[in-house]
Amino acid sequence: METSLKISNISKAYPDCLANDNINLELKSGKIYALLGENGAGKSTLVKILFGIIQPDKGKIFLNNQILKLNSPRDAKKNKISMVFQHFSLFETLSVLENLILDSSEPKKSLENKIQDIINKYNFNIDLYTPVLNLSAGQKQKVEIIRCLIKNPDVLIMDEPTSVLTEQETKELFISLKKFSKEGILIIYITHKLKEVITLCDEVAVMRKGKLISISKVSNEKIESLANKMIGQNLKIVRKKRLEEKSNDQLIKIVNLNYKSANPFEVNIKDINFEVNRGECLGIAGISGNGQSELFQMLSGEITSENNSIVFDNRPIGKLNPQERRKYLIAFSPEDRLTHASIPQMKIFENVALNNFKSSDFFKGGLINEKKIKDHSQRILTKFSVNTENVELKTQFLSGGNLQKLLIGRELITSPNLLICFNPTWGLDVGAIHYIHETLIKINDQNKSIILISTDTEELFMLSDKICAINKGRISKVFKTTDVSTEKLGLLMGGQFD
Amino acid sequence: MNIDLNFIGIIIAAVMASSVPLILAATGELIVERSGVLNLGVEGMIIIGAISGFAFMMSTESIVIAIFGAMFAGIIISLIFGFLTQTLLTLHVPTGLALTIFGIGVSAMLGKNFVGLPGKEIPVFFENLDKITFIGPILFGHSIIFYFAFVFPFFVYYFLKKTKMGLIVRAVGDSHHVATDQGINVILVRYLCIMFGGAMSGLAGAYLSLVYTPQWIENMSSGRGWIALALVVFATWNPLKVLVGALLFGSISILQLHMQAAGVRIPVQFLSALPYLLTILVLVVISRDDRKIKLNTPNSLGKTFYKEN
Incomplete structure (x- = not known):
């Protein structure tokens, strides 16, 4: 019928x-x-x-x-x-x-x-x-x-x-x-x-x-x-200028990073080694649930590790918490915007302040310097074209794209040397994705580095200089992105590392 | 040494009798919590059941009316909780605490005229068989509530696992939003569960004032409601483990009493604390399976349900 x-x-x-x-x-x-x-x-x-x-x-x-x-x-x-x-x-x-x-x-x-x-x-x-x-x-x-x-x-x-x-x-x-x-x-x-x-x-x-x-x-x-x-307009296609010669100025080095979780719903991280140079974007591909979230938490300091297993700018930082790592100008953009990166019931400027709650600029003598925080937030909103000017707006009323612009902006306004992001364009519309991709490319152009953990292979091919895959908490060899085909990456994501 | 089997039988019977109110109240609360509602008012509902049961018994002299009267009183007071948390959307924890305080106060007021009155004789079953060695005192000569209490957890287990109604209760406790999407009337289900919990707490109270110590004493529930609440959690919402936990608590309580009487040289305070410690310890050990805990824990426990327009 x-x-x-x-x-x-x-x-x-x-x-x-x-x-x-x-x-x-x-x-x-x-x-x-x-x-x-x-x-x-x-x-x-x-x-x-x-x-x-x-x-x-x-x-x-x-x-x-x-x-x-x-x-x-x-x-x-x-x-x-x-x-x-x-x-x-x-x-x-x-x-x-x-x-x-x-x-x-x-x-x-x-x-x-x-x-x-x-x-x-x-x-x-x-x-x-x-x-x-x-x-x-x-x-x-x-x-x-x-x-x-x-x-x-x-x-x-x-x-x-x-x-x-x-x-x-x-x-x-x-x-x-x-x-x-x-x-x-x-x-x-x-x-x-x-x-x-x-x-x-x-x-x-x-x-x-x-x-x-x-x-x-x-x-x-x-x-x-x-x-x-x-x-409603012509789609601009972002393209990354890839550096021909490899830079050798090492920024962060991960040495035998391990994590054994007590929680059966988490993935154990096993012997991870890689390094990222200045101005480089390292892409980490993988099917979701293969240890990306645990790896991200270890890189950001939510899970600490042996001090020498993460070396940033020749200083061991494995034992430092996220706030301490931020002092070294490392910035983080977690996957889950609503539960991990922000508090939806709080206002934009409050969310901005939370990221930086040790700043003596924002807080003096235990009091909140609202004026300063609001000005700072306003700068983020303008600079990263978030579609609102109202810093008093609760972040739950921002669309996914605008929220992500705010969150990435919050990180980038301090011009960090390394941005670690996890599925930065997950669930966003084309316009926002485009914007985020352009922003990430700009970071590399300024000789700053990115670690991009993503489940979107297209995105990885577009943005990363070097690429590897994570499978069941292990990481594959790191390749030059131009040397890897989609099929090859698919095999790596499936755990066929050799 | 000559082991007196009959004596052991009597002790076991005493253990079972002391765990009856725990089994009833905890299993009732288990259904409530499985539907996602955390009612901390168990203690208050038990004590209301106790005074109502006793009052009905004294005025009507009918055990049937006394028992149902106590259950009915439990339902009424649980409905206060239901109305507040489900219709007026108050938070579960403070509402439950208030209910307990309210219940203790009201029962003391209602019970003024009953203090010191001797209770009535309650019919027991198979009275003449309880002379049989060992199993006699265990199995025979008990009230109807006693027998019910030991069948009841199996009943609830079957209900939750095998019936569609039970499935709906678990579903509502898992996620009230999904349940609403699926066309389940979340608030109705929760009201019914809350009332059921009230009835069982009321029955537990009736057992205390009619059978266990047949008289009215102010505050006679003496913390049993709280123990019932703890049992539900430490038994990971499994009615059969609640039964085990309640019996365990009963046996250690009775045992430590005997140890105190025998003059064992352990501080009395420590002995009195033993039942609480050991029960929790054992239940934690037998429930040590992260996967099972995760599967049995009602996801939406204690969360207020705001219906989307």
Whole structure:
């Protein structure tokens, strides 16, 4: 049976913006539709309307030419519309099967058979009896997909599904999605990644600032043309000038760095050795959960180590805490912006001050020098083009891109000699990613160094002079980036070091 | 030396009897905590159960009414906690503490006229069989609450592991946001769990004032509510381990009493502290498995649930 979904004159306004401005779209089963747009373009609002989470101010939705009233996700599910959210909606401590049973009224036995059929049919490699917290991100997503498939959906909405997946997992996801599409499920795929549109989708609808800009066949589009539509201007491509001759001015040296964790959910770090010279960017690739976070914490001083295992500018610093390391002009940008790098409930200037709470400039005699901190924060906001001038704004109200600009700015305003960053562009929109990349290149141009731990291989190839991979807490040999192919790096990330 | 089997049987029976209120209150609280609610008012609910049970017994002379009356009183006072934390969104910890203080005060006030009155005889089961050597005093001649207490943890274990309702309780305790996404009425589930916990604490109190020491003494719960709370945590939210812990606590309490009576030359204060120390120690040791702890701990325990609009 063919499914058709028609979105007619949908509008939704929020106090500060028009999230959806008179959107018209017609979709038919058998195809995968991309809904492309930057963060804040209104695509999430649109699909939330389709799934009944948000009610539109104006406009109608028709499913198979019948008008559809969606007051809650329950109504959507009843009409066989399913959605996989960007952030997993799973009970971590319950087993896979328990998670799936909860959502269904079918008796356990027949449901279990049905689930097993789905798993076999699509080659999902999932044990129904493991607790969800032991699964990888890709597996968790499969559980979410199974939860949708149990209901035999006609429409499947995927909200930025690859933001937490590795390349391999992404490939597997695409294979499954293509199968679903062949079986007649209408798939709406929300993304801001252009490459994914090209490889996966049949048609693409581009949104910008709440408006639908274009609908076209993917076969008629190229990455550049889509990018221009999406950001409304020509995409500048950042390119790094690589130094021809290697600088030999060593800045930091890691010698036999080891860490054995008492926590079974952490990765042990084993015999890590590398060095970074001035003006260089060392990229550390790896699939998430291979010890990157532990390595970052050791480099930043959250986990201390033997004093001689980290030598910075000929001084051993392994035993120093982050604040002490900052005095040596080392700066850090952690992966998790909201829980690790900032306190979302505090204001911008307070977050800026927290980074530097020993500064006698900011604090005198136990009192806070608010004026100074605010001026300092203002400088960061201007210099790093954060899209607000209000230093009193709580950081939770900043978009991911603006928050990251603020956090990186907070680090760079002291012009450090070494910046250690971990997934600096994770989950950001194209504009912000571009900005961060340019900023990082600028640092190298000023003869300062970067250690870039990232799960995004494209980013690593673009920014790093030298590259290596981390696997299960071990690090591969360090190569010149120009000597390494994507395939080679993939093997290194998989742990095939020789 | 001649070992008197009958004497040992009587001691074991005494141990079991002393652990009944702990088992009841702790297992009830376990359900509450599994749904993500931390009710520190157990002590207050027990003492309210104790006075209500005793009062109902004295005025109606019906054990059935007394028991259900105590449970009902437990539910009512737990509903105060439920209304405050679930509807008015107060924080769990201070609300629970206030509930305990409130319960102790109210029970003392209500109990004014009952102080010093002798309690009524409570029917026991298989009375004439308790002359059998050893197993007689252990198995026979006990009240209905006693038997219930020793079946109850198995019941709760089965409920949590095998039934859909139990699964829903665990799910709500794991993440109230996800549960809401899945169409579960989080607040309703939590209200029901809180009421269940109240009923069980009330029953524990009834056991104290009707069976264990059949009279009303002010503050007669004497900290059992707190021990029950500790048992739940150290048993890592597993009802069977709660049973083990409660029995252990009971046996060491009884044993140290006998040691005191026998004049063992260990400071009395140390002996009195033994049950607390050893119970916690043993439970920590038998629960030493990080993975299991992580799986059993309700993720949203004690967190206030703000529903998104």
